[in-house]
Amino acid sequence: MAFSYPKKEKLKSKKLIEKLFSEGKSVSIYPIKLIYLPTMLPEEVKVQCGVAVAKKNFKSAVQRNRIKRLLREAYRLNKAVVFNNTKGKFAFLFLYLGKEIPSFKGLEPKMKLLLEKFNTLPHE
Template sequence: MSSKFPKKEKLKSESLIRGIFEEGKSITSYPLKLIYLNIKTPAKTKVQCGVAVPKRNFKSAVKRNRIKRLLRESYRLNKEQIFNNIEGSFAFLFLYLGKEIPEYEEVEKQMRVILKQFLIRVTNENPIK
């Protein structure tokens, strides 16, 4: 699988985003928080992913966009470990909880940790029959 982040993998549905906040489960590995939701209807892809950086912590759109780019890039490079090991479809929303602009290495390290925790949790919730 190529490590791209095509349009069909981007989380854009307003109702799905609302559903993530209302019913989603979360995993935190500071400064990242993953909120995920198992999608019942078959989606075009296994995972749809979005990123968010609170305006409260970063007033400047330039800084927020920089952090979002870092989050998307680290997800793009590490998503293979999820795509190859899950059943069903999920919606992901990554939130950045930190107060200062991170280094890429820190984001990537925490992204790996959070994706590994997600895999452990999902495989424990849905044991393969």
């Protein structure tokens, strides 16, 4: 369980994703922006998370998919930061804002910083 990212934690609901963009609050550490929204989720899940990369910046689907894979991996390794320190349930959407393909070594520390920054915010 420590480093898993099971299906039930993946953000799939179109309604919830639309609500995130319309009502969600955001926090960012370049090149990642986190849009979050306190929400109702199934009992056993604290956070549902999705990732997105702008088609405007990366025309190639292969490049977008690679960046999304890196974002998911960075989140998976650092999600304990959020799970252990927050009360309530959230929907997360990570947006990649950069214009070049990142390396995992560059992305992972930024993800950690972003999740720690999220923890310092008031959440109600």
